[in-house]
Amino acid sequence: MLLDGTRVAHAIRAEVAPRVAAFHSAHSRPPALHIVLVGDDPASHIYVRNKERAGTDAGLRVKVHRLPATTTVDELLGTVQALNADAECDGILVQAPLPRAIGKHGTERVFDAISPAKDVDGFHPHNVGLLVQGRAVLKPCTPSGVIELLERTGQTIAGRHAVVIGRSEIVGKPMALLLLQRDATVTVCHSKTPDLASTCARADVLVSAIGRPGFVTPAFVKPGAVVIDVGINRLDSREAAVALFGANHARLTGFDERGSMVVGDVHPAVEAIAGAMTPVPGGVGPLTIAMLLKNTVTAAESIAR
Amino acid sequence: MLLDGTRVAHAIRAEVAPRVAAFHSAHSRPPALHIVLVGDDPASHIYVRNKERAGTDAGLRVKVHRLPATTTVDELLGTVQALNADAECDGILVQAPLPRAIGKHGTERVFDAISPAKDVDGFHPHNVGLLVQGRAVLKPCTPSGVIELLERTGQTIAGRHAVVIGRSEIVGKPMALLLLQRDATVTVCHSKTPDLASTCARADVLVSAIGRPGFVTPAFVKPGAVVIDVGINRLDSREAAVALFGANHARLTGFDERGSMVVGDVHPAVEAIAGAMTPVPGGVGPLTIAMLLKNTVTAAESIAR
Numbered sequence: 001m002l003l004d005g006t007r008v009a010h011a012i013r014a015e016v017a018p019r020v021a022a023f024h025s026a027h028s029r030p031p032a033l034h035i036v037l038v039g040d041d042p043a044s045h046i047y048v049r050n051k052e053r054a055g056t057d058a059g060l061r062v063k064v065h066r067l068p069a070t071t072t073v074d075e076l077l078g079t080v081q082a083l084n085a086d087a088e089c090d091g092i093l094v095q096a097p098l099p100r101a102i103g104k105h106g107t108e109r110v111f112d113a114i115s116p117a118k119d120v121d122g123f124h125p126h127n128v129g130l131l132v133q134g135r136a137v138l139k140p141c142t143p144s145g146v147i148e149l150l151e152r153t154g155q156t157i158a159g160r161h162a163v164v165i166g167r168s169e170i171v172g173k174p175m176a177l178l179l180l181q182r183d184a185t186v187t188v189c190h191s192k193t194p195d196l197a198s199t200c201a202r203a204d205v206l207v208s209a210i211g212r213p214g215f216v217t218p219a220f221v222k223p224g225a226v227v228i229d230v231g232i233n234r235l236d237s238r239e240a241a242v243a244l245f246g247a248n249h250a251r252l253t254g255f256d257e258r259g260s261m262v263v264g265d266v267h268p269a270v271e272a273i274a275g276a277m278t279p280v281p282g283g284v285g286p287l288t289i290a291m292l293l294k295n296t297v298t299a300a301e302s303i304a305r
Numbered sequence: 306m307l308l309d310g311t312r313v314a315h316a317i318r319a320e321v322a323p324r325v326a327a328f329h330s331a332h333s334r335p336p337a338l339h340i341v342l343v344g345d346d347p348a349s350h351i352y353v354r355n356k357e358r359a360g361t362d363a364g365l366r367v368k369v370h371r372l373p374a375t376t377t378v379d380e381l382l383g384t385v386q387a388l389n390a391d392a393e394c395d396g397i398l399v400q401a402p403l404p405r406a407i408g409k410h411g412t413e414r415v416f417d418a419i420s421p422a423k424d425v426d427g428f429h430p431h432n433v434g435l436l437v438q439g440r441a442v443l444k445p446c447t448p449s450g451v452i453e454l455l456e457r458t459g460q461t462i463a464g465r466h467a468v469v470i471g472r473s474e475i476v477g478k479p480m481a482l483l484l485l486q487r488d489a490t491v492t493v494c495h496s497k498t499p500d501l502a503s504t505c506a507r508a509d510v511l512v513s514a515i516g517r518p519g520f521v522t523p524a525f526v527k528p529g530a531v532v533i534d535v536g537i538n539r540l541d542s543r544e545a546a547v548a549l550f551g552a553n554h555a556r557l558t559g560f561d562e563r564g565s566m567v568v569g570d571v572h573p574a575v576e577a578i579a580g581a582m583t584p585v586p587g588g589v590g591p592l593t594i595a596m597l598l599k600n601t602v603t604a605a606e607s608i609a610r
Contacts, residue, residue: 180478187493192488
């Protein structure tokens, strides 16, 4: 059984639409998402274009602030502070990663400067703390999208053993906290876990968020488990694609047409033993964007209250 | 092997002492901890007296603000705001639980009002978020005390499987996050975990924070595991004490002298199979207070910087 992220994302967008319309009519303007994009990273430009298009399609105002790679931390802080003060800006998203020259500390300063009330990515320490305490209004988009996917496709979370591979601040840790709040027993694994496959093979619900193509093989999966693939990995090598899918798989046609393909962390052979799993593309990805739209409307409603 | 919390707590206090002295001499006053105690809960009065004594012994100024059980949320917020503004107050601790009339929402408002820079309990959402992100300055005292105990008694954390029983905001969740940061694979169990004993029996490091006397029996423990007992449970019934320790145990003498005794979550029979474990009392308890002293000095140094 494939868990259709695109369909669930449509359902969420359909719920967001009347809220956008109601806000627009009450405030004589649409909810506004401001995206700050710094530098020339090609993947970031694609992500931002997708967010911009999805937001516009949903009736939001989306304004992208494109800044050169040479932008300083102080200039970025100035941009963020101006958006914080702008009464017609409801959501602020600074696209990661920032250019290397900004550094880890500079990146933290920029993200920390975003007003928690406009933090539609849910990355601000204040919002992360509220998430731990079960009272966050703005939650990180990818893990909260995974929860929506599980719940809306009828997967049980409470009382199940969930295993999360990966402990990033963006996915792994908030994913574990959200599953815990829904009464799963939760294990977090990572690169220092010695017996990764056997630990994962105890999961009723397995979430992979590590970014390694095909890493989660059948040895990681208990028969019948629900497998959520958060990985979005680009393959540029035909050999790697053949190694993953076999020489005659239909997806190689797509590779040959484009010269590359996007694959998840989960090996295609897992499909035969999982009880349910998300495809890549078409699984978690569309939900991340749907939750961003939802967070933007939620932020707008909260600010305007 | 018993993990001697009292000894580790002494070592931490010995490290805090010169920092207290240096602050005192640089600022012509000792670091100051202000404790807000509302109402008549006997256990809270005991806890506060212990914190007051430990702080005074360590050379801190400790001021306890005793407020009647009838104090309103607004009055409490006023007290907290005055302490936030007081340049000679370095740490603020509002003793939980607040009287029932304050309510859940009122309690959250009061704790949220504490300046994160003076939040020596580490409960403020901002500090909790920084903990998730691995950059907290003020961390919750009990779980950070457990980490100190493990590290200073030479227990390995990295690469081990740690299981935490309990998912409170005060102990369970921050404990899991701190173990994860130290490269353990971490599982969080709770009341909705179906196969609790067998899940716990996979732990190399088992931390119990549920508050149920003798709940963790040998069936929960892998032979040789490190067992950390965060429970502090008062037994008032001699029958219950006999059921736990047997009719001829030395600890019954203590019970008979006082008419009650304090026991942990871990059953005494676990001692025979654990590789190392903490006693109750004398395990985690002394560390919680030592970490409070350390947090107070850290807050003072940070504010005065």
